[in-house]
Amino acid sequence: MCADMTETPDKPDYKSTLNLPKTDFPMRAGLPKREPGWLARWEEIGVYDRLREKQGRAPFTLHDGPPYANGHLHIGHALNKTIKDMIVRSHQMMGFDARYIPGWDCHGLPIEWKIEEQYRQKGQNKDEVPINDFRAECRKFADHWVNIQREEFKRLGVTGNWPQPYLTMDFHAERVIAEEFMKFLMNGTLYQGSKPVMWSPVEKTALAEAEVEYHDRQTDAIWVRFPVVAGDAVFNNGNTSVLIWTTTPWTIPQNRAICFGPGISYGLYEVYGRPKECWATIGERVVVADALAEQIFEQARLGGDQMVRRLTDVSVEDLQGLTCAHPLRGADGAAGEWDYDVPLLPGDHVTDDAGTGFVHTAPSHGDDDYAIGVKHGLEMTYNISDDSAFRADLPFFGGEHVIRPNGKPGGASKAVIEKLKERGSLIAMKRLTISDAHSWRSKAPIIRLNRPQWFAAIDKPVGDGLDMHGKTIRERALTEIDNVNWTPKSGRNRLYSMMEARPDWVLSRQRAWGVPLTCFTRKGAQPSDDDYLLRDAAVNKRIVDAFEAEGADAWYEDGAKERFLGNDYNPEDYNQVTDILDVWFDSGSTHAFTLRDREDGTADGIADVYMEGTDQHRGWFHSSLLQSVGTTGRAPYRNVVTHGMTLDEKGYKMSKSIGNTIVPEKIVQQYGADILRLWVAQTDYTLDQRIGPEILKGVSDSYRRLRNTMRYMLGSLNDFSEADRTDPADMPELERWVLHRLAELDQTVRQGYEAYDFQGVFQAVFTFATVDLSAFYFDVRKDALYCDGDTVARRSARTVLDLLFHRLTSWLAPVLVFTMEEVWLERFPGSGSSIHLQDFPVTPGDWLAAELAAKWAGVRGVRRVVTAALEVERTNKVIGASLEAAPVVYVAEAELRAALEAVPFEDVCITSQISISGETPPEGAFTLPDIAGVAVQFAKADGEKCARCWKVLPDVGQHSHAGVCGRCDAAIG
Structure with missing residues (x-):
């Protein structure tokens, strides 16, 4: 209908009498050019503020997980902020007062690293710059990127309180972060300990798990003899060793014990044959796990029954009775450094999946090793310095780096291997590729290193008197996880398992740009002493008052110690801690200064929803929960929503080196932000997309x-x-x-x-x-x-x-x-x-109207058969349009026939006429296999074509207006 209606003497032009659609709405959207105009309009009319003026609405608050203020947005940012915006906007339109305060993480190593790079380019040494001058450069850098990212987020159509975001570097935020830290100080969970942490030799600081990524790297695996020096005579014969395996040869100088698995089967094996190229000796005996013996001896070039024989079982009691010597014991020039006994200790972490069934234990360099050391009173070693070099006075290895300042492998492992070879302590060696931890900032490998750090104890009763859902931080966290709604549900299990197994929280970082650990220690006291930490509410108040007015820089000003200690304490009796807080403590505290303290926050300081990527189960969700249960006893969120990671079209992780990254700005420039938002809405964001x-x-x-x-x-x-x-x-x-x-x-x-x-x-x-x-x-x-x-x-x-x-x-x-x-x-x-x-x-x-819907489901099913039948005729050029048809529809079911007869079925099928029949359809009638009991016999409509509506009807031409049907004649008037 509505085709060419050019007027002729026998065909008047009725086009002007039709109610044709009229709109200036363009077919082409032109979104890239037009969207900025709508953004400006929303700002001009104050849409966000006008929504806040609506009265009587229940508040709904999505708390923004802070992006880092150090670069342009990537596609993950766009996905994340768009989902958040959809949550906020949809809840507003469902009748809530849906508030959204955007925020930024502003402290920490990434920004500090950038400023250091700028100094290096100018030939300046960061350590020679006054600390508050350096911090001012970091603040300026963060502020620059906050302003850029704010405009980029707004361009995506994200609504919120953009003029008043929260920033972790705002003075009030720094005050509250310090205040929240002091709650750990005052409730007894803060302590200084010396235990292995993930340490970046390049950045010279401890890292959190969330700051670590895993990449493949090559290393030397070595099989090392630890000679037995005490035990049953069958072992203590001067020619028996316990064999260990390690992929970190540089840790051997720090060895203090060997661990075995109580449930593992061990045997004593003797070498009685050897090829020429072999480090084993005839007659030597080694103790190894039976399940690993074959592959160990193959690696030592002792494969085959003609070279090694199993002498006897080795029981747990046998192992507990053994004492070994360090492989460097008695070495010329060692000055007695390694002249100590190495005990064999049971450890549940030992398996016979790989290695030898024995784990070389260096308490300074691993969590399991540390735990064994604490349990059995092993000595902690301090052989490795902040830059991962062996201490200068360590025999044989002094000054050798594990990781060089440029992030490349140093000579430490090689030096240890060469000395072990010289000593005849190796039985095998192999080059391996392993997946190992790297800093996601410097991309350099990290090591487990014992360093004095500040921790929050998560298994110590919190002395705050709340006793909410448990006395310890871990108990409270595990209970609160089950009081939260998780989308998807798997998020609950992910965080729960992490919280069950996590160690104490390392709070300190050896850097400059952040909120300091605002505490003092008494000189001469030990960390285990009750008065080691100064706990004084008046001192704390002076600190937070200064931070509120001046920011955290006040901690680093000359005379800060005297100012904060006041007249109550002699400054000479105390040390001022200069470490900064882990930035995850910063972001974990955002609920306090955003939800609790702002007028547009929440009455109870709890967010309705946190929404971030699934990686934040070990990041922001995790740290926010730890921080909140440690200070308030409950979670800071009621709902947690997570999204997956964004991949390229082939399912590969995006990487600049591969060249498959997609920048949101480019999508917006080409398609418009609405296309990007529609992509988000069409994906299952809970999975990788x-x-x-x-x-x-x-x-x-x-x-x-x-x-x-x-x-x-x-x-x-x-x-x-x-x-x-x-x-x-x-x-x-x-x-x-x-x-x-x-x-x-x-x-x-x-x-x-x-x-x-x-x-x-x-x-x-x-x-x-x-x-x-x-x-x-x-x-x-x-x-x-x-x-x-x-x-x-x-x-x-x-x-x-x-x-x-x-x-x-x-x-x-x-x-x-x-x-x-x-x-x-x-x-x-x-x-x-x-x-x-x-x-x-x-x-x-x-x-x-369920009955009506069921009826029309049947009507639409019959319509589908009719339209399919007419399409056959159109394809065969029997008709040009469905209005030329008057099909007969054969319907077996009486109820369905009645439904069709009760509606204008010819209009439903867009035909001029239609007939409904309950008779048996003629042979050859059109059917569809999935619509039973319906057939269509094609017939052409009788009559003339209406010049106005194009229906073919018998009454066309019989009315006052030429060439039209009765309906159109009445419409023309």
Whole structure:
């Protein structure tokens, strides 16, 4: 219909009498150029502030996990902030006062590292710069990137309190971070200990687990003899060794024990044959795990029964009775450094999966080793300095680095191996590739290194008197995890298992840019002494008051110790701690100075939702929980939502070196931010998701289809007014079916948004818009909308379109923030108008009509058979359009026939005439295999083609207006 209507003498032009759609809404969106204008408009009319003025709403707060202020946004940032924005906007439109305070992490090593690089380029030494001058450079750097990232986030359409974000470097934030630290000081969980930490030799600081990534690197694995010097005679014969295996040869000088597995089967083996190229000797005996013996001897070139024989079992009692010598014991020039006994100790961490079944134990360089050392009173060694060099006076190895300052392997392991070879202590050696920990900033390997650090004890009763869900931090955390809702549910298990196994929290970092550990230690006292730490509320108050006014720089000013200790203490009696806090403590404290302290925070200091990537189970979710349960006894969040990582189209991790990174700015420039947001909505963000040019093309196609749906509604509602509105009770069945679908969809949308299921919401709305509306309802009602006069059908259809308009624009507004604003302003262009000031419309429950829906499911099924039959005729050029047809539809089921006869089925099928029959269909009638009991016999419509609506009807030409049918004659008037 509505084809060429050029007027001829026998064919008047009726085009002007049709109700054709009218809209200026463009087919082409032009999003990259037009989106900035909407951003400016929202800022001008103050949308975010106007939403806060709405009264009587329950607050809903998403607490922003702070991105790091040190560079342009990557695609992970865009995914993260878009999901957060959808959560905030959807809850606002569901009737909440949904607040969003963006924030930034501003302290820490990445920024400090950048400033150091700048100094190095100028030939300056960072350590020669006054510390507060250096900190000022770091603050300036962070502020620069906060401002850049803020504009980049806003360009993505993210709403929030952008003029007043939270920054961990704000003076009040630094005050609260110090204050929260002091709560650990005062409640007895803070202590100074010397234990292995993940240490970056390049950056010369301890690192948190969240600051570590794993990469492959090559290393030398060695099999080392520890001679037995005491025990049963069968072992203590001067020729027996316990064989250990390690991939860190540089730790051998720090060995203090050997661990065995109590449940492992061990044997005593003797070498009685050897090839020429072999480090074993005839007659020597070694104790190893039976499960590993074969591969050990093969590695030692002793494979085969003619070289090694098993002499006897070795029991746990045998092992506990053995004492070994260090392999460097008695070495010339060692000055007695290693002249001590090496005991054999049971350890549950020992397995027979690899190695020898014995674990060389250096308490200074591993968690399990440290735990064994504490249990059995082993001596801690301090052979390795901050830069990973052996102490200068260590015999044979002094000054050798484990890791060089440039991040490359040093000579420490090689030096140890050469000395062991010289001593005849090696039985085998092999070059291996292993996955090992690296700093994600410097990309250099890290080591486990014993260093005096400050810790929060997570298994010590917290002396705060709260006794909430447990006395210790670990007990409280594990209990609180089960009081939180997790999306997806697997997040609970992930964090729970981490919290069950984690060691004490290392709070200190040996750097300059951050909040200091605001505490003093008494000179001459030991960390185990009760008065080692100064605990004084008055001192604490002077510190936090200074931080509030001046920031944390006050700690480093000349005379700070005297100022804070006041007249109550002699400054000469105390040391001022200069380490800074782990930045995860900073971000873990954000709930205190953002949720608790701000007017737009929350009444109880708890967020409704935290939302970050799944890597934050060991990062922000983790540190926030530890910090909060340590100071308040409860979690800082009620819901935790996590998303996966973003990969390229082929499923590979994005990497600059590979060249497969996708920058949000480029997507916005090419497609517009709404396309990026739509990509987020179409993915299952709880899993790793992919993005690339082909994927974005598919997203753009979905966008175009939605845009066309909205454009059609705008055109058909051009002059709609309240006078046109029809009550649902007076509507035809087809319209009431649409209302039923709207009521169903309203429940789906609300439940989906409440569950943070944006993919589910979008797919439901998109399917409805493209399948139920564009491909069915709009197609069927186009005739009535264009050609009817003031009929119930047309008024009802336009009323439904209006109801659809309000729901679709609002339901999609949290996703397509720019496009739905454009659609809204096309109808409601007032100066203060915005879709983002609206709520989801209330949808009456009585629109639900299950029986009607079931009936129309049958009607649509028959329609599908009819349209498929007509498409065959169109393909065969029997007809040019479905209006030329008058098919006979054979329906076996009486109830379904009655349903078809009760509706204008010819309009539903877009034919001019149609017949319904219960007779047996003729042979050759068209059927579809999945629609049983329905067949269609094609026939052409009788009559002439109406010049106005194009229906072929018998009465065309019999009315006052030439060449039209009765319906059109009445519409023309």
